[in-house]
Amino acid sequence: MASKKTSSNDASRMALPQLRKTSMAIDDLVWTIQKLDIKQLRAAADLLRSSLTREDFAPSVASTYQSSNPNKQFLIGVLPKLFQDKELFPQNDDIADFANAALKLEMSRTEKRSRYEIIGKVVCETDTLDDNELSMLVQALENLVENKDKLAQMAERKRTGSFSWNETLQELLREQG
Numbered sequence: 001m002a003s004k005k006t007s008s009n010d011a012s013r014m015a016l017p018q019l020r021k022t023s024m025a026i027d028d029l030v031w032t033i034q035k036l037d038i039k040q041l042r043a044a045a046d047l048l049r050s051s052l053t054r055e056d057f058a059p060s061v062a063s064t065y066q067s068s069n070p071n072k073q074f075l076i077g078v079l080p081k082l083f084q085d086k087e088l089f090p091q092n093d094d095i096a097d098f099a100n101a102a103l104k105l106e107m108s109r110t111e112k113r114s115r116y117e118i119i120g121k122v123v124c125e126t127d128t129l130d131d132n133e134l135s136m137l138v139q140a141l142e143n144l145v146e147n148k149d150k151l152a153q154m155a156e157r158k159r160t161g162s163f164s165w166n167e168t169l170q171e172l173l174r175e176q177g
Contacts (some may be wrong), residue, residue, distance in 0.1 A: 071134040075126045078145055083119045087155035092118050094158075101165035102137050103129060140172035 082088070089095050092115055096107035099122045110118060127136075144150055150172075157163040 006011065017126055019029055021177070040091055069131055071138045074138050075134065076123055079123055080119050081125065081160065088158065095119065095122065098165050102169060136173060137169065140169045143172045143175060
């Protein structure tokens, strides 16, 4: 029986510092709450609640920078992946050729730029392009990126030297229509 009493006292002694710490934390919390302006807390809660019930609420700041144009959004998503295909775009000049033919973007000094710099420039410039011109390009690229066989055929035509982006995009549009 004495051993039970001793273990109970040990537990009480060990819990005493923790209870003091908890008591001090509660005192700090009460002091902080007393210093807060209840009107500001209510306004913050109302603002949070109203932003959660809005239909156009987006969980991140990304929606601020998202293009409202679905063609531009598609291209900004697809072009980097397409340009990283080393069979279709083995050299930086190949990316510049595509940008010139399909997007009417002039790329200078491609030999002095990194591949990723060129891709970034094309993607950034895409957001400034006219939507009417982009809609046909988007249709052609949708047909291309969904078809691995077509990508392989294009890469083969590039290797053999019988390739033109203008002709290829026109062909992709004809196949879709």
